[in-house]
Amino acid sequence: MSAGFLFVAVFLACVVEAVEALTIVLAVGLTRGWRAPAYGTGAALLVLAVVVAALGPALKLIPLHTIQLIVGGLLLVFGLQWIRKAMLRASGIKAKHDEDAIYNKEVAAASGVATKAGTFDSYSFRIAFMGVLLEGLEVAFIVLTFGTTQGNIPLAAIAAAAAIVVVVGIGVAVRAPLAKVPENTLKYVVGLLLTTFGLFWGAEGAGAKWPASDASILVLLAILAALSLGVVQLLKRGQQAHAEPAAPTVTPEMSQS
Amino acid sequence: MIAKWIRAFGLFWFDFIVGDDWRLAFGVIAGLGLTAILAHAVSVAAWWAAPVVVIAVLVWSTLLAGRKARKA
Numbered sequence: 001m002s003a004g005f006l007f008v009a010v011f012l013a014c015v016v017e018a019v020e021a022l023t024i025v026l027a028v029g030l031t032r033g034w035r036a037p038a039y040g041t042g043a044a045l046l047v048l049a050v051v052v053a054a055l056g057p058a059l060k061l062i063p064l065h066t067i068q069l070i071v072g073g074l075l076l077v078f079g080l081q082w083i084r085k086a087m088l089r090a091s092g093i094k095a096k097h098d099e100d101a102i103y104n105k106e107v108a109a110a111s112g113v114a115t116k117a118g119t120f121d122s123y124s125f126r127i128a129f130m131g132v133l134l135e136g137l138e139v140a141f142i143v144l145t146f147g148t149t150q151g152n153i154p155l156a157a158i159a160a161a162a163a164i165v166v167v168v169g170i171g172v173a174v175r176a177p178l179a180k181v182p183e184n185t186l187k188y189v190v191g192l193l194l195t196t197f198g199l200f201w202g203a204e205g206a207g208a209k210w211p212a213s214d215a216s217i218l219v220l221l222a223i224l225a226a227l228s229l230g231v232v233q234l235l236k237r238g239q240q241a242h243a244e245p246a247a248p249t250v251t252p253e254m255s256q257s
Numbered sequence: 258m259i260a261k262w263i264r265a266f267g268l269f270w271f272d273f274i275v276g277d278d279w280r281l282a283f284g285v286i287a288g289l290g291l292t293a294i295l296a297h298a299v300s301v302a303a304w305w306a307a308p309v310v311v312i313a314v315l316v317w318s319t320l321l322a323g324r325k326a327r328k329a
Binding site: 069072073074076077078080081083084085087088091093094137195198199202203205206207208209210211216220223224227228231234235238239242 | 273274275276277278281282284285286288289290292293295296297302303304306307308311312314315316318319320322323324326327
């Protein structure tokens with residue numbers, strides 16, 4: 001896999017996670033003040049740094065085939081969940097991920113919790129900490145798995161950092177959730193990428209040899225994209241058939257009258 | 258207290274990894290397991306096994322979710 005492909009895959013995945021974390025931090029920060037959310041974000045980043053620092057070197061000690069099998073399996077589990085959700089959203093069965101709606105919900109929740117003047121806002125700290133930690137865990141996982149399997153953790157880390165800098169930079173500039181980011185489409189693409197790499201590495205780790213070597217990645221990606229779009233069409237047709245009322249049966253006599 | 262914490266920790270990781278539908282995780286284990294058996298025990302070309310199993314489970318799980326949503 002080329003370095004460019006690795007960069008794009010990690011960058012896109014991390015943009016999605018960063019947008020979600022930013023929405024949560026902005027909601028509590030703009031509603032209740034920035035001190036506690038800033039501490040919460042900092043604490044979560046510290047925990048994530050410890051996780052990456054501990055797991056990164058440990059992963060290098062494991063044989064490559066075992067890494068490929070574990071990493072491929074986990075990427076597959078995540079990727080399949082993302083594609084499934086994306087297909088259900090694209091066909092209208094599941095509500096689309098709406099950052100504005102999530103932001104408003106967080107703001108309403110944050111406004112409803114009282115704080116004592118002069119005390120540390122533990123509510124804001126907890127919400128920011130959990131939001132950044134949960135989304136960040138996925139970023140850390142993607143960086144470690146892609147980076148270790150390709151033997152290039154620094155490039156994966158740079159791609160993740162670039163995504164976070166871009167998203168946070170825009171978020172700070174506009175001081176609003178990034179609702180215009182085509183998050184549902186991005187999640188679809190990232191789901192396809194995670195599943196493709198998961199299949200490729202997982203099967204290699206399990207002992208398979210791909211007939212076209214690295215070029216098999218592109219074939220897998222094309223097959224998955226085509227099949228998933230086909231499933232979306234099937235689901236849409238099912239939705240339409242369910243929504244339309246049963247058409248009245250027209251007999252020849254009725255049509256003549 | 259510790260038991261409660263361990264339970265919450267386990268539930269968090271279960272939800273983080275398995276997610277909305279356990280069938281997907283099962284499909285991954287089945288697909289990679291079949292690949293390993295074909296490659297090591299039977300010694301035949303095994304590259305096709307994981308994609309076939311995983312994609313079949315993905316399509317099944319998604320169509321099932323669609324059908325459930327229409328019934329609800």
